[in-house]
Every structure is written in C-alpha cells, then in structure tokens.
Amino acid sequence: MLDLAIxxxxxxxxxxxxxxxxxxxxxxxxxxxxxxxxxxxxTLKRLQTAGWITExxxxxxxxxxxxSKRGRVVYKITAEGKERFADLLAQAGPETYDDxxxxxxxxxxxxxxxxxxxxxxxxxxxxxEERRExxxxxxxxxxxxxxxxxxxxxxxxxxxxxxxxxxxxxxITNERxxxxxxxxxxxxxxxxxxxxxxxxxxxxxQDRP
Amino acid sequence: MLDLAIxxxxxxxxxxxxxxxxxxxxxxxxxxxxxxxxxxxxTLKRLQTAGWITExxxxxxxxxxxxSKRGRVVYKITAEGKERFADLLAQAGPETYDDxxxxxxxxxxxxxxxxxxxxxxxxxxxxxEERRExxxxxxxxxxxxxxxxxxxxxxxxxxxxxxxxxxxxxxITNERxxxxxxxxxxxxxxxxxxxxxxxxxxxxxQDRP
DNA sequence: CCCCGATGTATCGGCCCGATACATCGCTAC
DNA sequence: GTAGCGATGTATCGGGCCGATACATCGGGG
Numbered sequence: 110m111l112d113l114a115i116x117x118x119x120x121x122x123x124x125x126x127x128x129x130x131x132x133x134x135x136x137x138x139x140x141x142x143x144x145x146x147x148x149x150x151x152t153l154k155r156l157q158t159a160g161w162i163t164e165x166x167x168x169x170x171x172x173x174x175x176x177s178k179r180g181r182v183v184y185k186i187t188a189e190g191k192e193r194f195a196d197l198l199a200q201a202g203p204e205t206y207d208d209x210x211x212x213x214x215x216x217x218x219x220x221x222x223x224x225x226x227x228x229x230x231x232x233x234x235x236x237x238e239e240r241r242e243x244x245x246x247x248x249x250x251x252x253x254x255x256x257x258x259x260x261x262x263x264x265x266x267x268x269x270x271x272x273x274x275x276x277x278x279x280x281i282t283n284e285r286x287x288x289x290x291x292x293x294x295x296x297x298x299x300x301x302x303x304x305x306x307x308x309x310x311x312x313x314x315q316d317r318p
Numbered sequence: 319m320l321d322l323a324i325x326x327x328x329x330x331x332x333x334x335x336x337x338x339x340x341x342x343x344x345x346x347x348x349x350x351x352x353x354x355x356x357x358x359x360x361t362l363k364r365l366q367t368a369g370w371i372t373e374x375x376x377x378x379x380x381x382x383x384x385x386s387k388r389g390r391v392v393y394k395i396t397a398e399g400k401e402r403f404a405d406l407l408a409q410a411g412p413e414t415y416d417d418x419x420x421x422x423x424x425x426x427x428x429x430x431x432x433x434x435x436x437x438x439x440x441x442x443x444x445x446x447e448e449r450r451e452x453x454x455x456x457x458x459x460x461x462x463x464x465x466x467x468x469x470x471x472x473x474x475x476x477x478x479x480x481x482x483x484x485x486x487x488x489x490i491t492n493e494r495x496x497x498x499x500x501x502x503x504x505x506x507x508x509x510x511x512x513x514x515x516x517x518x519x520x521x522x523x524q525d526r527p
Numbered sequence: 528c529c530c531c532g533a534t535g536t537a538t539c540g541g542c543c544c545g546a547t548a549c550a551t552c553g554c555t556a557c
Numbered sequence: 558g559t560a561g562c563g564a565t566g567t568a569t570c571g572g573g574c575c576g577a578t579a580c581a582t583c584g585g586g587g
Contacts, residue, residue, distance in 0.1 A: 125567090240347075
C-alpha cells in the first residue's frame, strides 16, 4: 500500500525522505496521520533493493548548501518502478477496498483509467455495505446485550457507513456519466481555488440531472 | 489498547479465544474489523505472563463434549488484572485519543467515572479539531497543487471531521448535564430494542433543552 | 460416506509504529 | 558571541498487529 503511494509521488518528481513524508502527509492526510520514519526508510530500502527506485546522493539543486558530511539522499523512480506503479494501480486485491488501500488508490485516480476507477469504487461500496449490514444486525439483534455507550458507538459508526455509501454512489454516478472530476495530468482550475466553498469544481455534490 | 479490550470483556465473563474474538468484533465492530488470531493468542500469552489473566483448561460448561485431545482453553481475569483494567481505563496517554484508542475507551464508558469520560471526550475533540484544521489548510492553501480526486478525498475527510466534532459536542453537553446514556452495570431497556430507530433510548441526538 | 462450514488453537513472516539517536541550519534571545 | 530552539534530515530497534497457514473436531447436507 505504501509502495503505491511512494511510487506515485516519486513519479511526479524526485524527492528525499523528509520531503516525501510531508507530501505523503498532505496527500493522504485523511487516511493516515503521518507515515513514521521507522516505516519510510526501511520501505525505501526495500523499493531500492527491488529496483523500483534509485538513490542519488546529494543532487545539484541542494538549496541549503549543507557542508556535506551526510548529504541528503534523493530518490527517483526507475522504468521498472513505473511499471510496478501501473500494476499496483490496476490490481484488485481484497486490501484494495479497506480504508487505507482505498484511500491511496483514490488519491491516484487521476492516473487511473475509468474502468478501474469504477471497479474500485464499486468494490469499496460493497465493502462498506457489508460493514453497514453487520452494524445494523448488532444494533437490532444484540440491542439488549450491549450498554448504551457501546450502542451509541455502533450507531455513530452506522451513520458514517451510510454517509460513505451515499458519497460513493454519487461518485459512481458521476463516473458513469463521464463527469469525472479530473483529467489525467494537470487540471484546469478556475483561477480562485475554493476559499470557502467551490461550487464550480466538479464535485459529486451537485443535484441529480 | 487490545489489552484494555480483552481485560474488559473477561471482566464480564470468562471466555475462550474464539468466543473472545467474536465478542471483540461485535463490541468494536466500528473501529476494528476483526482481531486476528495472530494478534489475539500472543496477546493472551502476554497478559498471562504479566499475571493479568489465568488459563483454565476445558471448563465444566463444555457444551460440545469434545473428546478432549485438545480442550478449549478458558481465560479468566485475576485480581491484578482488574487493577490493570482500572488503570488502563483512567490513564491519559496520547494514544487514548487516536481512532482505535478512543473507540476502545468509549466502548467501556459505562465502567468509567464521569470526570474521566469528560476528559477523554474533550481530548478526542481536540485531536479531531487539529486534524480538521490541517485538512482546511490543505484545501485552502494547496488547492491548486492537488488534482480534483485528491481534493475530493480531503473534502470528504473534512466532512467526517466536522461531523465527529458535532457528535462529540453533543456527547460532552449530555455528559456535563448529567444525562449520561448509561448506568453502570446492566441497563434498563424498554422491552423493544430499536427495530428501526430508537427515540426512547437516551441518545445524544435529542433537541437541546 | 464424504465434504463443507463453523468451531477452535497456534505459529510465522512481514508491515508498520513510536521512541530514540545523531547531525546541520537559521533564528531569536540573553 | 553564544546558547538554546525548532525545522530539516537520516537511520535503527523493539514490539504490536496482520494475513496466511496448519492442524483438529463437530454437525449437517448431499
């Protein structure tokens, strides 16, 4: 999962570890607080061993001069890495539909073809619907076995599930009618990007046609 | 975190591993799909070594007779385990306020005193508010740097944050006015436990007084 | 009679996290 | 000036937790 995210970011531009962590945090802020260095560096080493990325010591754009001793290590993606990224983007494991997996895949939807986008959105919807049904069962059948706080927790979780299903429904509808909110590559922004709300951005929250 | 959940469930009644996993799944269904056996059994071993629980081979209530060979192992909590449970319930680490930690603590709120409940609810609210501010910053400042799908993901996450903050606000208000939705021990249920909705349950979703 | 799904216990490799250590740079404060 | 401090930066270690896997029993349906 993390492989996909790192490969995706390095495909945009080479980076060193610290930078990568920050970009990861902003891109995946909703689904993962901030990747730990205890995860990042071993993962980078693993990707390097596999041949997906290469390490180039202290690049020319070294803005803070840093009298060396230990230059920053800049990672860049290889051709095999780009292939790997494409494979990971399109693959359909069960982990593609859990919280983390779906989030990472969704974050790179602008580089995914529409058929794959639809498959992932529908798979995620099915997953959430299952979770929702489980919660409904607990709330209706096991109502007298659980205390009020636990029930309230379940109810709140059920709310979140229903909300996410609706969100996914709208995204799927949009996707099917070709109104995808992104074009591959750079995106046409109408000059003022959402100060308080952005009704001109093709979000899935418009009325049904 | 898992220690707290296991100790809490074993405090209600002794259980064997398989049963424990199922109870864990229904009680914590919203925050953790289902605990893996690769987690559960080592954890039980660790709790046993620490002296919080004891293992009693194949109890008298062995309903499916099972011609032995390997009887089911029933775990029960010790006096030290109950102390440990109380400590874990009241303690205030940073992990108390993340998704998993808060969920487990909340699930055992019926055994927590009101002061601790308030502290945890407010800590959680602060945590979510910070996450919300981070997302708002990304959405307003980095609007043109991210593609539309990533932005949509952030927007959805922001929605979830705002929703959870409101939920917490209502719980805190309820808690402060003494209208806690649970009494310690068993709970008085009005005969028909929520077939479709349960307006008579003291949920935090009633109108303000 | 045989397979299948539920019940049940247990281990292993591997991902990921928090804590920790170490080093440099630019800024402010004394 | 120099001492601290926060941001930048790389890296390791112990341990929690997961998915996959193995093994075993039991009840029921084909």
